Ligand SMILES: Cc1ncc(C[n+]2csc(CCOP(=O)(O)OP(=O)(O)O)c2C)c(N)n1
Ligand code: SF4
């Protein structure tokens with residue numbers, strides 16, 4: 001079956017999942033954290049009949065100081081760079097045990113969750129291996145807050161150009177991060193997997209439906225989720241959702257899906273000026289009009305690339 | 316019916332993994348371990364072993380996948396050597412504390428640099444403190460038998476710890492030996508199906524791998540050490556039951572001509588077979604010499620060691636790993652600490668040899684027996700056969 005035709009139960013405002021959150025309240029994320037909001041929505045869409053594998057990072061640390069745990073489904077954390085490899089082992093074990101009559105009969109999705117550092121940097125090799133091996137019930141979610149937040153706001157390869165972090169500091173000889181953000185969704189899509197999607201917690205129904213689709217499709221799925229971090233972005237705590245909306249409306253974070261190599265993008269015809277997005281975040285405060293223009297050019301070229309892919313290879 | 320055939324030791328280990336009905340194998344190739352996993356891939360490919368073979372992209376992912384698979388309740392196996400074990404290191408330390416009963420065969424090989432594919436024990440010694448049960452095989456039959464025993468011990472609910480089975484790279488892994496391959500029914504009598512103490516289960520969710528702060532870290536490490544120390548009893552029981560079923564008796568510490576020996580060489584792995592030949596020749600000349608071999612290295616079987624060598628005048632401890640910057644090798648150092656407070660103790664000296672595949676001969680052992688008897692109060696290890 002084409003990935004686009006795989007049925008799944010849609011989340012709408014009317015049939016929003018009821019019952020307690022799969023992520024229990026009382027976790028220790030910072031006030032206004034957009035990453036934990038994204039996580040909570042993902043888990044709400046998934047329920048509890050799946051196995052979660054976390055990488056070390058903010059979400060792992062804030063949800064599980066022994067003897068407490070916020071996870072209401074079976075959950076395992078092993079280390080920082082290997083969530084994809086751990087999930088591979090879990091997924092294969094579940095399959096074998098089912099085949100040998102020692103497991104449950106139903107399909108059990110295995111969902112690996114990692115930050116941008118755990119995905120785009122130290123975990124890229126393990127992720128690539130898992131995507132290449134075509135695990136059937138494997139979904140990988142990257143919660144991208146654009147830096148190593150758990151260890152104190154160090155840059156990652158997903159940190160955007162110009163951002164001020166503790167290891168890409170602004171100085172007389174530095175404008176902050178001097179590299180362009182690594183394009184993780186494109187890297188994932190290059191593995192020829194059936195499903196890649198981007199999402200933000202501001203577009204929450206979209207996010208919940210994408211994770212539902214990701215688990216419904218047989219074969220590896222990769223979700224890149226924008227995860228605003230007020231603490232690391234030097235932004236007011238109440239602005240996480242606002243910044244996510246702006247990321248989409250400025251085209252900085254395009255919302256799109258890649259289904260069997262076919263692209264579907266949510267178009268933004270009249271983009272908001274990028275300066276509006278930068279204005280609310282202290283990490284970009286030092287950028288001047290010239291910098292912002294250069295960034296706008298780069299942002300538009302990636303947006304145009306995906307639009308053109310969606311025209312050439314429509315779903 | 317069990318059958319005795321000529322088979323490469325690596326393949327015999329793979330056959331044991333098959334006889335154990337292993338569920339998941341995640342492995343990455345490295346010499347001299349490759350023949351084990353190649354044969355396992357074949358067994359899975361031809362349908363004779365119903366398991367998942369995960370062809371991971373690195374040893375780090377191999378052990379990571381094994382952790383996931385074991386935590387999900389599957390009988391799990393992997394194999395590696397040297398650099399592969401070094402790359403696994405981070406995961407090696409996590410497995411015992413999460414109590415995942417993974418079985419790992421290590422075809423022991425020297426660590427780089429210089430890069431070298433041949434045998435010594437520097438790989439396993441780099442993870443000796445991690446909390447794994449460590450067994451050493453001497454020959455092909457032992458390698459197969461200990462593979463079965465490893466699963467049995469690892470998965471015992473009183474243990475639930477990972478086990479590393481060490482077999483010397485090339486000198487053991489690549490040799491063709493006459494080995495008795497047991498039949499499946501007999502193996503089933505010895506090795507029950509894996510019933511995990513806990514697992515990742517959607518019907519009974521649990522969290523595994525939570526952060527352990529200062530209030531819990533010490534306790535969780537201590538709990539793992541308690542389990543590791545307590546595993547010795549289970550290991551001995553498994554050895555006894557293995558003997559009942561298969562008629563081959565193993566002991567945590569093995570002795571050869573050691574009871575009345577004045578000078579004893581203590582070694583691990585396959586070189587003890589060379590040492591036994593040297594002992595036979597020296598005994599023929601009337602010298603009171605013997606060999607003691609540790610089959611179990613972790614947990615260190617202290618009482619059994621004291622019983623086996625405590626009476627000797629001289630104890631020569633062999634290390635196949637050079638600890639840079641330290642007075643003795645790991646085995647040497649531990650024997651010194653075992654006897655430190657003993658009222659009656661042997662005169663202990665420490666010899667390092669057989670590094671990176673350097674041949675170890677009967678003459679080397681004859682030299683060691685003489686030297687250990689002649690010198691008192693050695694203050695630093697001696698490398699045998701080093702070119703200055
Ligand atoms: C092998 C290893 N290297 C470094 C670390 C330290 N470390 C833990 S979390 C982390 C950063 C996590 O960043 P990210 O993956 O982006 O997740 P976030 O905390 O931002 O959500 C680092 C560097 C580690 N735990 N393990
Ligand atoms: S540092 Fe950022 S991502 Fe981490 S918990 Fe705080 S707000 Fe959330």
Ligand SMILES: [Mg+2]
Pocket residue numbers: 115116117143144145146147148149
């Ligand atoms: Mg991050």
